[in-house]
Amino acid sequence: MISVLLIGNGNVATHLANVFEKAKNIHCTQIHSRTMVAVPKADVTVISVSDDAIAEVSVKIKNTLVVHTSGSVPLNGLQNTTRKGVFYPLQTFSKDKEVNFSDIPFCVEATNDADLKLLKQLAKSIGKNVFEMSSEQRQSLHVAAVFVSNFTNHLYAIGEDICRKNKMPFSILKPLIRETAAKIELLSPKEAQTGPAVRNDETTIEKHLKVLELHQQEIYKNLTKSIQHGKEL
């Protein structure tokens, strides 16, 4: 049995609390970061708060092993004087969308083997993919995640906007969105690339720019240029 103290009440904390509760070998207590009068003891204290609150929350914890769940804060962003670690679930969490934890990669980091082992065990009890990585690697991964998830979602938003303005349902784009994501399970993104940019089809590119709003044109030009200079990636 691993005892976990989970500090925080944002999206990540809420989803983690739900999944820890269901795991057989975990006993999880959740507290809010603002009500830390008496901090319960635990094998692993998981701080799951906004990045800029990690230091100030961690400095108050005396428990043996304190970890955070952030992609972009290094291990040393923790200010506790006991042992430190990172337990970063690489996924996009929204309040109203359930998440399948068995699919999530857990990125762990610690300063000694016993802690690493414990964090891996914790990850395995709610998921199946665990990756050990440095703070530098994790931060790069976080940037990559912004591109493939946050920015991709924004491209979906632009697609929805174009549909709405032209009186078409956004649902018409969903099979294409699904297939675009499914393709890279089989082909590399480079092999999977299609469209006017990679074909150097300047006629279509010019036509497209004419129907876009100014700031969408900027994104279109920028990404088209990047696709056409793909070898420099």
Added chain:
Amino acid sequence: MISVLLIGNGNVATHLANVFEKAKNIHCTQIHSRTMVAVPKADVTVISVSDDAIAEVSVKIKNTLVVHTSGSVPLNGLQNTTRKGVFYPLQTFSKDKEVNFSDIPFCVEATNDADLKLLKQLAKSIGKNVFEMSSEQRQSLHVAAVFVSNFTNHLYAIGEDICRKNKMPFSILKPLIRETAAKIELLSPKEAQTGPAVRNDETTIEKHLKVLELHQQEIYKNLTKSIQHGKEL
């Protein structure tokens, strides 16, 4: 039985030929656009060649109904003197990836009801979603498709590049890519937006920019700005 003459041998033509062949009520003959000595008669002649070859191929066809499969060429881009139409399957086609046609939206356009009915019947015999739309709507949809598919795939390529440079497998990003696409089945892209840009988390944004190459920084800044000004979309 609908007789189809399919002209072309690119990705779209090849995938269409395969699925027409399997359909019970379609008899399909495929010819290359460069070997049009004798053009067989057919109920529907489907020109599936590159956009800039549509005019020159169509001018040689005397069959009753001639359609093209392009998203961005208007109906009047066809130069045949007989009836014209459009049969645009909205999907990303690659040579080495099978496609599930039952999921594909077919966008049809014609100048009279009988032709529209025939094109809808043709679509229904290989798929289930048919949308009637104007050339202007189709062109806008094509632009939207570039954003949600071609550009999204390029963001996957950037994600892969960052992983490779930091000695991590691209596969670590795949669950996130799947979930990002799955989320918008339930939430609108706007509701689904997460990440440093929408949180106005300038500390993380600054950190991210430091680990990116110059042209990736440009894309990062551009998309971050667009997310932050989302209300102007």
